[in-house]
Amino acid sequence: MAFLVATVVLVGLLAAVNLVFTLAVVRRLREHTELISKMGTAGPMRGATMLPAGQSVGAYTATTVDGATLSADDRDGPELVGFFSLGCQPCAERLPEFVASAADHPGGRHRVLAVVAGRDDEGDAQTFVDDLAPVARVVREDMGGPLQKAFAVQGYPAIGVVDESGVVVVSGTTMPDLAPANA
Structure with missing residues (x-):
């Protein structure tokens, strides 16, 4: 009988300890949820996929898939820029909208820059390049390449408009995010 009581x-003590640990985990998850929800609103770069409006693009040099060399000093007017990652479903979904907008961008292909980021084993880079090449100067680079660093790209897709002096006018993840600059 004593063995049964013990x-x-x-078992009761183990259940009580388990309950205490479970409540601690729930409290910690609530704290993390609150911190994550605040990330989108705190600080100038929080929630941004690239440099926000008013920030200057850094220096860069890159080569397009056509073999042309680009640099930050080559701008002669407002430039539409788009960063797309291989294997990124939102990138694939928003690509046709970017291509359509790029086709209508003032200055034509010369003022549209598209970057396809990632290793070839991550997705079909050629499909992205084939869709973008008629309307944009296309650069292929690995993740963290010079253009991505210059534009402080932190997520994909990243789309923006940069003025002739290299200052971001507007940025976002969809073409409607750029509406004030395209109006």
């Missing part, structure tokens, strides 16, 4: 007490 076993019941031990």
Whole structure:
């Protein structure tokens, strides 16, 4: 009988300890959820996929898939820029909208820059390049390449308009995010 009482007490104590740990985990998850929800609104770069409006693009040099060399000093007017990652479903979904907008961008292909980021084993880079090449100067680079660093790209897709002096006019993840600059 004493053995049965000891076993019941031990199981009860283990259940109480488990309950305390479970409540601690729930409290910690609530704290993390609150911190994550605040990330989108705190600080100038939080929630941004690239440099926000008013920030200057850094220096860069890159080569397009056509073999042309680009640099930050080559701008002669407002430039539409788009960054797309291989294997990124939102990138694939928003690509046709970017291509359509790029086709109508003032200055034509010369003032549209598209970057396809990632390793070839991550997705079909050629499909992205084939869709973008008629309307944009296309650059292929690995993740963290010079253009991505210059534009402080932190997520994909990243789309923006840069003025002739290299200052971001507007940025976002969809073409409607750029509406004030295209109006």
